[in-house]
Amino acid sequence: MTPALPPDVDPGNAGRTTGPIIQIENLNKWFGKLHVLNNINLDVAQGERIVICGPSGSGKSTLIRCINSLEKHQQGRITVDGVRLDDKLRNIDQVRREVGMVFQHFNLFPHLTILQNLTLAPIWVRKVPKKQAEEEATRYLERVKIAEQTHKYPGQLSGGQQQRVAIARSLCMNPKIMLFDEPTSSLDPETIREVLDVMVGLARDGMTMIVVTHEMGFAREVADRVVFMDAGEIVEIAAPATFFDHPQADRTRQFLSQILGR
């Protein structure tokens, strides 16, 4: 007897390790009449680090929010680790378990301690026993260097500390992919580095990452490819060296001159 598989999961594709782990094909999205994502095509390989940049309103946050279905797309196809994102709740849940997300405003749960923030999803979604969840959480907190704050509440931590907790919270679900939506944009300058250091560490460990950020230093240091978006379109995709030193499109050059002041 063949094991029952969800009908829309291709058994040859589920959990595969070769080929793109994220496939985005002809993606279109509108907010009312506004065409916020215009025919986006992007494949991301396992272990690849993508930095997406572009002016505000270019659709970069919307794009990564489509990857874990926080935003619904209206046209096109998104496949994450062999699972097609459509209206099926089961598929959305499955993808969300594989994909971690870090937000600009951290979005920690203010009524829970740091430790409880980290163990909530493992205990309730992955059914990990509480003790084991707490051990794993403590390990991740050590990794982001917050181990001494476990019993504090998010409000008692600095922005940089909160963001590191948010990263650890996502990691506790053992995601295959991490999405970062402007993770340092609401941080004080002196705490940005501590968050970027954690992200660089993650990249070194081989995590598949898509990072929306204006931190061009981080892009240069970590990214395999830089994606430049403007007005809902992908204008240019290139390796960081090419992207920064020999940008092809006028819009890219203009953006870089504004953001790097040259």
Added chain:
Amino acid sequence: MSLVQTFFNAEVMRSCLPGLLRGLVNTLLLSLMSIVAGIIVGLAVSILRLYAPKLIRLLAIAYIDLFRAMPMLVVLILIYYALPFLGIRLSSWTSAVLAFSLVMSAYSAEVFRAGIEGVAAGQFEAAAALGLPFPLTLRLVVLPQAIRAIIPPMTGNCVSMFKDTSLASTVALPELLNEATNAQALYANPSPLIMAAIVYVLFLWPMVRLVSVLENRSQAKGAR
């Protein structure tokens, strides 16, 4: 007969005291049952009002509007005096608890809705991104935060509910006011009414104070 003799007649007060205390116990029971049932149903209605498919959502809105628009006394009278014509005969206790719970649930639903809507969208998103199904998100992430925010208005609702249980005297439920009016008729003296009023105030004044303190505290928190 002096004023004191009329309104604070010691002898009348002494002899009606046991009856009033029985009435107080019933008032407390009636409030407690109506408040608990009203809050539970109110939470359910508020969630339907926010997240159910459109038709059910409209029904929830209609329910909330109806029972907020209708005077509590009218709801009670309808249940107790009109339903029997449909062959539905409910005791005064059942009628009162039903009427008060319905009204309490409509007001609670609006308070819950405001509380839930006050929770930042980022909280829903973070929970969703972690793979928490929506019902768990509500239970573990949203409601604990919403409930903290709505304690002051909800306490206010409970105070109103406690006061409004006096309406049950109209359906011959032996609560505090009903016992007092009976005693007043029996002794032909208003002292029992005065006593009942004093008991209401003694019970509710600390509650009213508490509401003010909670409101001030949550305002101070909001300002921070």
